[in-house]
Amino acid sequence: DYIVEESWRWAIAFFIGLTMGFLSFLVDIGLEHLNNFKFSTVKKVISSHGGFWAPYFTFIAICLSLTGISGCLTSYGSPLAAGSGIPEIKTYLNGVHIKGLLGLKTLVCKLTGVTCSMSGGLIAGKEGPFVHSGGIVGGGWAGMGSNTLQALFGKWYTFKTPRNVGGFFRNDADHRDFVSIGTAAGVSTAFAAPIGGLLLAMEEGSSFYSTGVYWRGFLSTCTGVLTLHFLASLAGSPSLIFEEKFGIRRDLGLYDDDIALYGSKYYYFIWELPVFVILGIIAGCLGALFIKLHVKFTAFRGQYIPPRLVNRRLCEVLFVAWLTATTFFVITYASPCQKLPPKEQLAYYEMDSADGDIFAGVGGEDKRGLKHFPRLWCKDGEYNRNGQLFFTPLIQAMRMIIHFGETMPGDMDPKANLGQPLLLLWAVVIFTLMQFTFGIGAATGIFMPSLAVGGAWGRIVGMIVQAALHSAGSDLRVSLPAYTVVGAAAMLGGVTRMTLSITVLAMEGTGSLQMIIPIMLAVFISKVVGDSMTYSIYDVQIKIRGAPVLLEASLESHQRMVADKLTVSELATTQLVAVPPVMPVRELVETLQRCGHQAFPVTPDVAKAYTSDETFPLHGVIKRITLLHLLKHKLGFFSHPPGTPFPSSKTHVPKDQKARYALLAKLEQFPLKIRIKEDQDGIFRDLTTGDLEQMIDLRPFMQRTPFIVHGNASLARAYRLFRTMGLHHMYVGPAKPQVVGVITRKDVTEENAELVLGMKANQTGSRSF
Amino acid sequence: DYIVEESWRWAIAFFIGLTMGFLSFLVDIGLEHLNNFKFSTVKKVISSHGGFWAPYFTFIAICLSLTGISGCLTSYGSPLAAGSGIPEIKTYLNGVHIKGLLGLKTLVCKLTGVTCSMSGGLIAGKEGPFVHSGGIVGGGWAGMGSNTLQALFGKWYTFKTPRNVGGFFRNDADHRDFVSIGTAAGVSTAFAAPIGGLLLAMEEGSSFYSTGVYWRGFLSTCTGVLTLHFLASLAGSPSLIFEEKFGIRRDLGLYDDDIALYGSKYYYFIWELPVFVILGIIAGCLGALFIKLHVKFTAFRGQYIPPRLVNRRLCEVLFVAWLTATTFFVITYASPCQKLPPKEQLAYYEMDSADGDIFAGVGGEDKRGLKHFPRLWCKDGEYNRNGQLFFTPLIQAMRMIIHFGETMPGDMDPKANLGQPLLLLWAVVIFTLMQFTFGIGAATGIFMPSLAVGGAWGRIVGMIVQAALHSAGSDLRVSLPAYTVVGAAAMLGGVTRMTLSITVLAMEGTGSLQMIIPIMLAVFISKVVGDSMTYSIYDVQIKIRGAPVLLEASLESHQRMVADKLTVSELATTQLVAVPPVMPVRELVETLQRCGHQAFPVTPDVAKAYTSDETFPLHGVIKRITLLHLLKHKLGFFSHPPGTPFPSSKTHVPKDQKARYALLAKLEQFPLKIRIKEDQDGIFRDLTTGDLEQMIDLRPFMQRTPFIVHGNASLARAYRLFRTMGLHHMYVGPAKPQVVGVITRKDVTEENAELVLGMKANQTGSRSF
Incomplete structure (x- = not known):
């Protein structure tokens, strides 16, 4: 299973590159045709009519219609398609998700939009939008599914592959990795620059903490650029494809490398x-x-x-397009x-x-x-x-x-x-x-x-x-x-x-x-x-x-000054809304309705957790979204006559592998199956009074080992943990925490781990389990 | 202070590049002269004597003397100068230090050695040795000092700059960053390839978790390559230095970029x-x-x-040199x-x-x-x-x-x-x-x-x-x-x-x-x-x-299989040797003599810590090396008449900034002031009976917030923490740890941190401190 998963990682990186190369080709082709149309039409008008006004109005008309399309796509299609999209992707890679940012609709609007903006003569480039598009493509491949398609065609076909066809990467961390790879592929194909694109994704996204990810990113960028060049050559001269020299095109090159003598043209003293x-x-x-x-x-x-006054926004776009086109045209007309x-x-x-x-x-x-x-x-x-x-x-x-x-x-x-x-x-x-x-x-x-x-x-x-x-x-x-x-x-x-x-x-x-x-x-x-x-x-x-983004992996000096002076406990919230491991369904629903928290610590001492400054034992943590899944599918429900002991938590998880996968699939969040704000009330309404009377066992579904940080640790430490581990929250321990032992670097080396695993297997064996 | 420190970071990166460029130039010059000497001498003998034997013996004699020098430097100079040095540097960057690896002596032996090896005709390149040398140079600049020089000339001059002249970076993490930058500069200058060198250091060292470090690395590699080219041009034609085209040399280029038409020579179908x-x-x-x-x-x-039989090792070097030289010579002689x-x-x-x-x-x-x-x-x-x-x-x-x-x-x-x-x-x-x-x-x-x-x-x-x-x-x-x-x-x-x-x-x-x-x-x-x-x-x-190196930042699939099955507590050591916060000096010495641990948890419940499976409150952790420093300088000592309460820990730290810096300088480990194995007994002997009767207060000197990991966390999590945070050990908490609160991403953003700091300052102010 692990090896299959690993192969899929590489495969998906390859597919991301392929897709981005193809999309980039489409945009290039679109740009070429639209630009050709625009300039050759105006040229014809100049040579046939001459003068200023006829060509001017032709030019303006084409420019305004094209930018108009782009403006409409943003105003009435997807508002997230505006601008470059780099800040949004940066925000996302930092762990703060914006709804619809990675949707297929945004992708279509963005790419069509940027093609129209550019051919409409706006002062714009395709690099930023390609970063965004790459992120969407990366996310889509990682999730192997699409919400948009699901919503449109969900009746006929499920746009979500099962686990054995690559559906491994629906958790946050993997998804983010692939989005990151996607951005690299995006910018690479936009610039036809495989190394630069990769480095850009590393620099901006900085979730490339492992050599594996960045090497997969490189595969992706190379595939993307190669695909783009291949398609471009194919479109140019399909019969000569096997005789065409590759690798000699530069995106910013007026001539190709074969005739431009870069080596002797670039130098410095x-x-x-x-x-x-x-x-x-x-x-x-x-x-x-x-x-x-x-x-x-x-x-x-x-x-x-x-942004909400969409008509005004569209007018602004048209005004800027008019201004740009007029300026350019007048300057050209006035030329000697x-x-x-x-x-x-x-x-x-x-x-x-x-x-x-x-x-x-x-x-x-x-x-x-x-x-x-x-x-x-x-x-x-x-x-x-x-x-x-x-x-x-x-x-x-x-x-x-x-x-x-x-x-x-x-x-x-x-x-x-x-x-x-x-x-x-x-x-x-x-x-x-x-x-x-x-x-x-x-x-x-x-x-x-x-x-x-x-x-x-x-x-x-x-x-x-x-x-x-x-x-x-x-x-x-x-x-x-x-x-x-x-x-x-x-x-x-x-x-x-x-x-x-x-x-x-x-x-x-x-x-x-x-x-x-x-x-x-x-x-x-x-x-x-x-x-x-x-x-x-x-x-x-x-x-x-105002998104809560941690921009740098390590703090800048002036920030460090602040961060060193503060400890985690000074920043932490100590009044928590906690839930017990086993609780009546009704109580859970009430808790969910009462507060807006996204995650709940699980502890028997619910009262202690709410009281400030008292420590309580942390059994685990459970996310609101998981709770909603549980309530929707009625998982972990059991009826409990008062006075009898609670059953073991094992009774709520299936025993065989297949059923467990099915359960996992139910709990999977990607593609977004439950939208917290929209779907919550519906889920609550669907619960019958009988359901509400039952108990729910959260133990099999909670995350048992949330990150814990020392209460006296400095903010700088917390910052680094948040940033490198991609966390949303950490629990804060007391100033003098209880510990049981120590683990050293030697203990986690592969050799030692295998040894211990072997011993464990033997013990289990000898106990004849 | 923070801004000064930051400027020094950049300055040191610059100096590292400068130094490596200079060293690389020296090696190149050395190689050129030795190679010139070797080949022109043999050529002269060929043209004057002809035949096989006279030129052969000349060739062999030169090759064997040069490789002999290289072998002697390794065998009798610094054994760590053997080989490429990349494995050792990789080990070091992983947090496992090898004694003498980053010493000035090793640097000299390595660079002289590689010059002689290469000019002696061995099948060897300078890239690996340059990675190692770069690491040494990086470490040396970071520490702003040298043990070797200190040992040699310590009587006349202190080879260690004070804090205000750049001596900021004597802690492990900073030192490692600069060593990493040094390796990048080393390989860049060896190949005259600034980007490739940087990427190599990132890939192998992988301590480039922050954009700051890798950007400083780039400054360093560029400086290095520029320095090298500048010096090379200066040596070649000093009068034409201002008319010389820069940037057109390739290390693997037979011709320079100005005349080699790379653009039209490299292509693929x-x-x-x-x-x-x-x-x-x-x-x-x-x-x-x-x-x-x-x-x-x-x-x-x-x-x-x-390796310990140095004479045999030297013989092996000479044998390989003879074999290589003979093979090359015979093939040349037999040529048509x-x-x-x-x-x-x-x-x-x-x-x-x-x-x-x-x-x-x-x-x-x-x-x-x-x-x-x-x-x-x-x-x-x-x-x-x-x-x-x-x-x-x-x-x-x-x-x-x-x-x-x-x-x-x-x-x-x-x-x-x-x-x-x-x-x-x-x-x-x-x-x-x-x-x-x-x-x-x-x-x-x-x-x-x-x-x-x-x-x-x-x-x-x-x-x-x-x-x-x-x-x-x-x-x-x-x-x-x-x-x-x-x-x-x-x-x-x-x-x-x-x-x-x-x-x-x-x-x-x-x-x-x-x-x-x-x-x-x-x-x-x-x-x-x-x-x-x-x-x-x-x-x-x-x-x-057999060094305990964690090779990859994230585990490979087959390792993950093991890592997911094991929890931290299964690997952890639960019987710890702990020390109380305040203890008699005699007891401390006995503890240090009794065991070989490198770090000790500080807790009042020493007995509990030793007992397996019982939790104990962790006040902090103190390293053996720090304890030895305390004992050497008799820091934190106080006499304590029985029955009186212990004084506050604040009495042992100086109040003003300057004295605190002096104390810090005493405790600083870099350049290695105390070598645990060699110096420990001497320090113990120097303690008088009066000293041993005193008490020692460890509280001001211990690290108060060691990393703690959840006992039930998987090995994979522990691995990632070790790797990304560069830890040597972590303390293991119980399965259901006590916590007091939660800290979210929003809490650690700069804006919030500044707000809290402001509030804190106001509070302190109103309390009229």
Whole structure:
């Protein structure tokens, strides 16, 4: 059974990767088609009608309808599909569940929503939503079932597999592990970056305490990325699938690895390190500024556009979409026309070994066959300069900023570099618009916008350094792509305050293996600077919502100061509502109705437990949800004529394995069979007076060994236990607890355990049981 | 104080990186000079004398003297400097300390030893020794002191900084964190791979439970690699240091990133994935074979060459060195001479933008200026074919296998590829010799030999696939470097059973960003296949030594089967030697002499504690080492006329901060001030009769809140607590423990804690304390 279970763990990790790869492919395909439709329609209108208004209205109409869909899905579909979903997943992984967060409906709304948001031109990325979606997929596979489907089609089919087909992982801890793996797979497929995605899940979720889980996560991320690439290749050129080179695509690469000479394009000089530190400082400040403004915006939204007024929320989405589309369109229209570079250079700029750019959704090629030089209103032989960035999807613009012109041979100086004014305009516009966008009622992510802003000003700094060098008489050439990547990563670090994962994501996404150390330096500085001013964007959102999340596995210094001064008993609640091991059903129902506690200690001394400061013997603990299950299925009920002794607790558990599994299945909580708030009263009503007269035996169903913490232990200790063991509550022992013995490290080694087990078996044998 | 402490944490992580970068540079420089000396001397003898014997004796003499130094350092210097040191570090990070493991003497012996072993031609790598060295450096910086120096120069200077200059981290947990960071820095600098090194420390050490620690580790690895590169560049061309491109060196790169077109050299086809699975299976089997043979060898060694017979051990080292050197020399001598490739190809083979290859120690250029085509006994225009691999340092041979010919433009077909027979010979010879080498009394690592074997047969498989394709009429070209890297990583995985870290190390070391997924797949399969047959090489060594190490953070399935069936109380010791809170000094000394326990529970009911199965109130726990400190410094002593009440425990602790720090410094264990076995009797002898008549108060010095585990809890729970909290022992409570209250997740959030602290402060204030 254990080995089967272990195999299922691996299998499920594999399936999670497969599913996420497939979903990511669907979103990419959707994005490509919608973007193609949008840009090619507008281009047609430009070439047929010209002028400002006709193309403008076409553009606006498409953008507004797409974002409208996204807004509707959030407002009328699943409100949890709004935003990035990372704070919610973080909250969940911390042990605080939000209803509907991991539902299939949310998944559908989120993915459709983000596809529409992005193709509708909102300043949004798919990374955050993919983290959330990955979590849902992970949870769904772990539970091997779905509430939504059950509710819809439950009449015809049970969407819940039995135990022997993988239904092992319906307990909290396992479920959380798989959600964590799912988030890793999600972000990996979004970025096509297996290592970075895994590290991100580790850094944010931090429930990867065991090597097994994180290695399963790696299997999952690799499977996901491979599936995505495979499907993308299959869609691109199905007949050539076996001749297609794999592993050479970068999500943030304008060209693939086969022709982009990353090795020689990315490098840094030792004297540039201080410059990267400055980049980090700027990024930290900008990140903090963004977060501070976001808090203000959120307060404003909370007042005028609260989530429950769904129509207002939708209007806000449409307004932001209109604002974004208009800004982009006007900037493109106002652009000067520039001459195309000479033909031999053009060949290098446009180089791409892949046929269709499946990841981009570039929006239809120019009729001259030029992907990166949009003509639009310009005459032949010229191109619309601003359109290179503003009349293309956000991610494609980002790729242009990083890589444009990178395939030029070293001695062919690219003059047609994206200029500083254009980059500056871009950075300011995106920074402003992302402020409006993040937090509206549509699925949006913050990764890609942050990267786009950071990349732009990073490159500007690089150009300034280059100019300074030049004017100082040096002919050293700095690497502009390097500055772009460092700036982008630092900006993302300033906003999200993730560290290692961002460094690796930036490296994997752009293929800049050479830049690991400068990226790490800039992200590090950015985090330090940012942390000194604000919390991360996600933690700010969590705090605004007020969920009891323990953010860090170990406390930060200023928290430790508090935690060391307090003991557990100073924080503990000493007046408990306890239940006796055997009690009349009526009393149990009354207790459940009287208070809202989620778990009840089981003790014969119920009165003592309620009295403050007195110790009582703890027999076990039982959750409200278990009690409701017992009442619903009338488990553990027995009639008890007064005066006779209670029967042994063993009479209430079945003797053979199969019946025991059936009982276990009844008590299983996942997929959510009983919703405490909704179903409780119904269960109570269903109890007949006869039932209420009976007794109930809680002993076989309670958890017998709840965690106990020393009353004098410091808060820091309690914190660590809560965090690493994923607990919801712990019982507090007295200052000088009673103990019977000691167990040492040697006692729990495998050899000793097997020895003792052997002795135990022999003893049992000799006693002829 | 907390903020100062936090800053010191970062500073120390930085210093660890700096130190490891510097040490790594020293080793590299040493290796280069020694290798240069060895190979150029032999080359000179060949060109001046020719023939077999004169060059042979020169070669043997140099090899034997170098390995002799390494053997002497282990045999007569520090026995812990033998082998890789990874098992010992793993044991330490698990909480089991080995005396002298982290001493400065061991560091010096290890690093000098590994330099001599490698330049002496032993089949050894520096990665394992660098893990160990990193641990020592990390521990040294954490303790900010050294016992060795203290013992040598203690008369003139105290090698231990006070608390305000960073001496914060002398407790077990912090020390372990820094050792862990040190190992990460060590392996990173050895491989020049910052991410891979960090992941390796996480995977093996697994004490990275907090994001803070692993982010500090990343700072450390990046600093280390940067320092190494900086120093290497400085040594190479000091005047050009500001014009030198950084970040483009790979430790396993024959050419640097600037000219090696990795992006276009590494790729895979989707149909190759099954081939990589087969590679993984072969690697798993070979790894398991290696480990099984190693167990046999170790048993043989244990019988005939035990570590205490140092002279025999030294002889074994010399024998293995002679065997290795002779094999290599004979193979080189017996090699056929081959024609040099035409000049235009030669230019591509020999291409290198760096002047001297600081990382390699290639051994002096050929007088024709050819680095990769040794002439030796051949006539002009020809080269010694076997010498390309066998007459060069191991790591350089490895680089040749992976990258040789990689800089050739795609249309210039390299015929001068290293041939299959040569590669096969290489794989067999190295595999056999590494079997002899691993486990001898010299500093040796297993990483590089494993990579060298795996790379060779990986490439052979690639060639077979290419031939099969060709004969099937396809003109598809598979990527041979890809096969080499996958084979190497899989073989390393089969031996060490590390996973994620090896994948990333292989990727970073070779620059094969494109190959992440195939490498992961092969390493995964290799681990699964290998694990089904044997433990990893390190775990085998740990098991042979019998240290009580808890290898995995969570149990494997077969272990869980055992762990779920046993409860803590079945494993616990119930007869304890306890001490009362206040006792006569004489009694304490007698107790310490009577038993060998390392920790004593403090309770007034000493008798009850000794009796099995009775509960007793636990006031705290005190370690033997603390008791010895108290006795040595006569702390907590007081005379007590019979009949009077005991004074409050507060009279024994100083009131002001400064005196308390002084007391704390007296009790601090690191650097090891008292060695239990050696110093105990001396401390007892120093006590006068008057002292023995006094009473001692243990209350201020005991740890008041030891971990307590529920007696009925399963072994699995105990295991997890031991592992994640890094405990040595836990006290076992009764089956139905007394509790006073409950603490929930909400109670420990920062907001609530601050609230309670505020209330507490107010209360105290109003009571006018």
